[in-house]
Amino acid sequence: MSYAVKVENLKKSYGDHTVLKGLSFHVKKGEVFALLGGNGAGKTTALECVEGLRRYDSGAIAVNGRVGIQLQSSSLPAHIRPLEAVRLFAEWNRVKADTATLAALGINSFAKKQYLELSTGQKRRLHLALALLGDPELLFLDEPTAGLDVEGRVSLHSQIRRLKAEGKTILLASHDMAEVESLCDRLAILKDGSLVFCGTAAELTAKSGSRYTISIKTEQGDESFFADNIADAMLDLLEGYRQKGIAVLDIKTDRGTLEQHFMELTGREQQ
């Protein structure tokens, strides 16, 4: 089986509020796959159904492999120390947690502090470490970098890349386009509980054809143009400047960011 997760026509309502309206996607083994969407789109609900933590109304879910989970928010007793938590979880998972494990999980520097003394980033690292203790083949991460500073995000991103390089499959929920573009092999965009896109970031960019911005600097100032067909537009523009005898000093083209495409698909206003 080459898939790690298969979700078919998943439906879920809370009372009369339908949150997932027939969601289908597959996650291939070894890929990093993102569920992307605005607040309330249904990412956490979908993840929790896949994780087996939430009942769903209809549809089918298949998960193929040993699973580790990092929830959107989780907590441990205030006075437990990371070292104790790791030993406890290791006991549950029937694995050995020695100092090498702690070092590999990157929590040695704060292993002896109390949980209440940890920073948000340290707590996230600890929870990721706990999720990794059973040596899962599949990791489910719900907004893994939410609330982290730049250093924390960079460190977590490199951990995710390392895990992928080790062959793990990662399904994560995120709001962060840059994160998704740099980390994920494929992404699914949810809007109001339905899938509006599933594919690679490059496919998403290619799908939105009319997104070229052409910025031209001339001796008379700067101008910007939008175009569907970049080649024709550039030829027309340059010919226009030539005929008017205006010297062109610089040209920049921009295909539009993943964020812009996401905003279009989800019908959101850009801030």
Ligand SMILES: Nc1ncnc2c1ncn2[C@@H]1O[C@H](COP(=O)(O)OP(=O)(O)OP(=O)(O)O)[C@@H](O)[C@H]1O
């Ligand atoms: N336990 C619950 N009971 C009732 N409604 C819920 C429950 N959990 C979530 N919802 C509602 O379901 C919708 C989807 O929520 P969900 O948390 O799955 O979205 P999300 O995409 O993860 O959002 P966010 O990015 O804000 O975390 C929201 O309207 C939310 O209010």
